[in-house]
Amino acid sequence: MARIPKELVDHIIQTADIVEVVGDFVQLKRKGQNMWAPCPFHNEKSPSFSVNPAKSLYKCFGCGKAGGVVQFVMDVEGTSYVEALKYLAKKYAIEIQEEEKTPQQQLEQNERDSQFIVSDWAKNHFHRLLLNSEEGMSIGYGYLKERGLNLATIQQFELGYSLDSWDDLLKAAETGGYDKKYLEKTGLTVIKTDDQGHDTGRRYDRFRGRVMFPIHNISGRVVGFGARTLKRDDKMAKYLNSPESEIYHKSDVLYGLFQARQAIRTQEVCYLVEGYLDVLSLYQGGIKNVVASSGTSLTEGQIRLIKRYSDNVTVLYDGDAAGIKASLRGTDLILEGGLNVRVVLFPDGDDPDSYIRKVGDQRFTEYIETKSQDFISFKTTLVAREASNDPVKKAEAIRDVLHSIAKVPDAIKRQVFLQQTSATFGIDEQVLITEYNKLVKSPSKAAGGSSGGNAGNYGQGAGSANTGYQPNSGSRPAPASRPLSDEEEAEMLMYGGQEATVEILGAGISYQPAKAAAEEEDDQTDVLKLCEREVLRLLVLYAGREVEAETSVAAYLLGELGETPLTVPLFAEMWEICRQELLAGRFPDARLLAQNERADIRSLITDLATERYEISPNWRNKEIYVFNEVDLPKLACDNAVLRLNKVHVQRELDICLEKLRHPLEDAEMFEILGDIKRLKELDNELGALLGTVVGRSA
Structure with missing residues (x-):
């Protein structure tokens, strides 16, 4: 590439x-x-x-x-x-000369570009036919108008119409000078074959006499089409979609996402529907944060697309029992993707499109706001109602709900859902926990769709020697270890742990880093992080500024503190990056560092370089002196280094004092007392240099 x-x-x-x-x-x-x-x-x-x-x-x-x-x-x-x-x-009119591609890579890129070009051309062709041809206006535009869509919506989504002709698109492409092979590759035309599957040399349009719904990728480029027939013919599929191609992968596209992405961000929720007209009617009604899976089963790729813009999804279900059951399986994937899922169920016989046209925009919005409920509660109530009089079905329903709960990555949410399920089915919570643990521990169950790698174990599983969470138990549970997720590892590393065990406590996750408990409880840990952060901030922001003649802030701090002065792993990594930049003859540049491929480094650089509040210029007008580190970088660097050294001295002093609380040989005790005296003197000297109160009680 x-x-x-x-x-x-x-x-x-x-x-x-x-x-x-x-x-x-x-x-x-x-x-x-x-x-x-x-x-x-x-x-x-x-x-x-x-x-x-x-x-x-x-x-x-x-x-x-x-x-x-x-x-x-x-x-x-x-x-x-x-x-x-x-x-x-x-x-900014900068020409990008990418590193040279291989002939094969260039050929593949040319093929993809050509397919994008012909798809865009076809979209424009269908759109013109809808608005300018007699057939398109009377049949296509007439249908869309009947469904309540106005011209603005039609133009926003670039809807079109394909003439009821075998070769209209083929002839138009030939006139426009487009290569027919790209019509075939994108599925716009079909190759006629004989009974043996041989090419007969004949071609015809795939879409004929249909309203056309262009499908855009996230960048707004047309990758395929959905098409609805307006003929009443039971032998003809009502909807026909473009086949898979080099530019169109159904599992990685959501209809309407290109138009909805900004609204999803600002509204912090994505409404998920099934059909094209559901999207169009809701969008026209002011609900712009809506996308559709286009009648296909939801995929992991589509869920990742939604997660780019929001962690919250509300699924709008048609009031059709069979359709709901089919959709429940796809919703489990959303849970497994770490999204928060809510559900709205419409009255029987209605879908989002028909309901908003029936009740109007305002009442529709009120309905989805008041009727939404979390998915697990919805599913639990639904399956419990259906299986209420049949013990066998009830047991199957409970296991089905537990499968969904196992998809939820968040331990606290899982525990709450287990409690809700217990109440809904009227079954003891401990029995549910035992069954849940069987589910997440069973390899065959996990292979069948359970996310055992993400779900924690609760209680005592069958055959397990561990005693975990017990409802209403006052005793502390024994830990049930499991692999750390990426997020947990990142959090652990961010706060300084190198190795950790994870305990599932029923109410969530707690960490016990493999360090002395006294260190974890040390109040100075936060102070140390603040001091290290301040040193790093000065290094990143003022690296090239002169502290004294021919000595930069970067060279001064690196000279004062050495190669690895920081203990927080992320800070230490950033320090090393800056050190390598200086060794390469460059000053660290916050603008470039903020483009790092790692999100934690980007976030750190931005935090270091951004302040929410600024000193009012009125203070200077009133001759109120305010220390300005930009004008006095040496003073800022000296203070930061002295504070960091003082915290280190105080931590060593506390360690020595802690040792005195244990039985010691006389020689060892006198040695420690000597260290304490030396450290207290050094602490006082640093305090005097900083102008702080000196002296610490033992």
Whole structure:
């Protein structure tokens, strides 16, 4: 795969003006040194979204989104890193010369580009026929108007119509000079074969006499079509979709997501429906954060797409019992993807499209707000009602619900759902917990769809020697170990643990890092992190500024503290990155560091470089002196180094004092007392240099 050279990436990042880029999406207003606006990623009344023009960084103090100019494009457009770079390059007229592709890679790229081009052309052709041809206006436009769609919605989604002809598209493509092979590759035309499967040389249009629904990918490019026939013919499929192609993979596309992605972000929820018209009617009714699976079973790829924009999904079910049962299986996948799932069930015989046309926009919105419930509760109530008079069906229903609960990654939520299920079915909670543990421990069950790797064990499973969570028990449960998830490992590393055991306590997860308990309880740990953070902040923000003649902040701090002065793993990694930059003859640049491929490093750099509050200029007008680290970098560096050293001395002093609480030989005790005396003297010296109160009681 071709790559963009690093030098060009750096040039794009340095050229891009974050104020201009962000300003394309929100209206920024200057307040102090920074620019502010309501956050484009979540709903808010007062602006908490800040852009720092000098450092080319953004941060929302409400939802926590943060990063540099490339990350902003990735977040707001839902694109990949490379696509975001290409977006910026196009905006600033920077030509991207990708590293040379192999002939095979170039051929594949040309083939994909050609298919995109012909799909876009076909979309425009169908759209013109809908609005400008006699057949399209009378049949296609007439049908859409009958379904309540206005012209604005039709144009927003680029709807079209295919003439009831065997070769209209073929003839138009030939006239336009388009290669027929790309019509075949995208499934727009079909090859006629004989009984032996041989090509007869004849071609015909796949879509004839149908209303056309273009399917866009997340970047807005047309990748395929859905098509509805308007003929009453039982032998003809009502809906016909494009076949899979090099540019169209059904499992990785959601209808309407291109139009809905911004609304999903700001509303912080995605409404999931089944059909094209459900999306169109809701969107026209003001519910713009809606997408459809287009009648296919929901896939992991589609769930990952939704998760780019929100962790919350509300599934809108038709009031059809058979359809609901089929959809329940797909919803389990959403749970397994870590999303919060709610459900709205419409009256029998209604779907989202028919119901919003029946009751109107406002009553529809009120309905989905008042009728939504969490998925597990919905499923539990549904299956319990159906199996209420049959003990065998009831047992199967309980296991079915437990399968769904096992998909939920969050331990606290799982425990709550187990309690709710116990109450709904009228079955002892401990019996449910035992059955749940059998489910998540069984390899065959896990292979059949249980997410045993994510779900924790509760209680005492059959044959297990561990005694875990017991309802209403006051005793502390024994730990039930399991592998750490990626999120848990990241959290553990962020807070300094190298190895850990995980305990499932029924109410959640607790960590016991493999360190002395006294260290974990040490109040100075937080102080140490703050001091280390301050040193790192000065290094990142003022690396190239002179502390004294021919000595930069970076060289000064590295000289004072050495190679590995920081204990928090993420801070230590960042320190080493900066050190390597300096050794390579470059100063660490916050603008470039904020584009790091690792999310934790991007977040750290943004936090270090972004302050929510600024000193009012009125203070200077009133001649109130405020220390300015920009003007006095040596003083800022000296204070940061002294504070860090003082915390280390105090920690050593506490360790020595702790040793005195245990029986010691005389020689060892006198040695420790000597260390304490030396450390207290050093602590007092550092305190005097900092101007703080000196002296610590033993």
